Amino acid sequence: MGINEALAEIFALERQDEDHFVVQPVDSEMQRTFGGQVAAQSLRAAQLTVGAERPAHSLHAYFIRGGQPAKPLHLDVRRTRDGRTFSTRHVTAVQDGKAIFELVASFHDPEDGEEWQPSEPLDVPRPEELPSYRLPSWFGDIPNFDIRPVNPLRDEEFPLRHPFWFRSLDEVAEPALHPCVLTYVSDVAVVDSSRAPGSAVRYATAVSLDHAVWFHRPARADEWLLYSMDSSINHGARGLARGTMRTLDGTLVASIAQETLLRPAR
Template sequence: MGAAVNEALKELLDLLDLEQIELDIFRGRSPEERIQRVFGGQVAAQALVAAGRTVPKDRNVHSLHAYFIRPGDPSIPIVYNVERVRDGRSFTTRRVVAIQHGKAIFTMSASFHIPEEGIEHQATEMPEVPRPELLPHFQERMRAVVGDDPEWTAWLERPRPIDARYISPLTWEAHKDPSLRSAETNVWIRADAELPDDPLLHVVLAAYASDFTLVDTVLLAHGLAWGASNVMGASLDHAMWFHRPFRADEWLLYAQESPWSGGARGLARGQMFTESGDLVVSVVQEAMIRVTKSQNPR
């Protein structure tokens, strides 16, 4: 299974290697899959790559703020236009607009900072959770829930670039057992192969992975699950802060919570910790969540 997953990671890295078509203009593509829209984490990751390609190597991204405006069409390329908003002595700011069919589908502002010495503290502590090696793969957990359902078999056997080990209940498990409902989710994540020593790449992969489970934390509180409930959802905005250097090919605990939902929207917050307990990333996302009257098949 490992070799197949490594191939999936190689494909993801290829998707992140954008084609430069003009000064500050880049083109990205999507996986060749029959899906309705482009995965939001992919667009955010590609936009961050585009921004990073226009910034001096001595500056590291420390934050991004993004809005998902329209669904992305996976059948055509995405064009990323980068605006050089500011080049200061310590900070660099970039704005990226992702375009398809002549319209903006996504915007992002990203800020980069030279390494500096300063005051330090970490008030939050990593939750006490089992080690990732003691936990089953996500596919194993899901297979125990859906059994031999042929509609799920191909999806579960598909290789994945990110290894995810859930400590908390899956949304499907909570959908079947109301006692498992919770507004908190803890999951270990890491890229499923060793990566080059490129700081931007590790940040980009964290941005990609950060969009997988945040909305699920909102659904988990209500016993809803994609494909099992009459629920429709889409990311609205996404913000991240990168506090310390880290490696995406080493285990990160993604601790998430949903403090609120209402008005067809849900808010989720997340923190990524290294195995040693260092807080390296903070994430906030709001999503549209609508419960429809009829069942929404997967």
């Protein structure tokens, strides 16, 4: 399955009414729906209630329950506000009548402003210098990415380690889908990145609690981006990872943060 067909399947939201969408099950070997998939689909639902001229600039989300890949996903959008330059949407993802995920997304009309970012050259090999890595078969092929870990791993060794280069294998034609695809990838290998560096603790529970993405500039998901996440703190069975997505020339296009639940095995 090519990326265009895969994206079409993942983002085939059936509009039941103006603000209610249904996503049919997508084949997966996972026992729980990948969180990045639910986040990406929820952002897409929010997009469809906002004009295309007002792109998303941030999202903040909570993982409430594990999703079930074999069941339809209902996405209920609440139009919190439509202002002169900003729109806010609240999306609740529901299965079996219970909320499994909550997302608040904000959209902003493009404006002129001062251009600045920290000067941080990319001190890593370029993607063409690195071997490709394939996510484990149970992860599924939807969507399909070319992934190049900076510290190469054996094929299907998991968890994948940050940082890594990624891009979708074929062109993503619709501009609004690029932040959705970035949202999908933003949840890849993040839980392990929230562990304390060098930690050998064995965890009985290691799951995502909440997730945030800030889209600073338009970026193409079908061109190389470097995704890097690092742990900020571990305390009280919770970890926090923060990171960035950058283009080949080091331009910062997105920032990401995720809190995780890390319960040591007893």
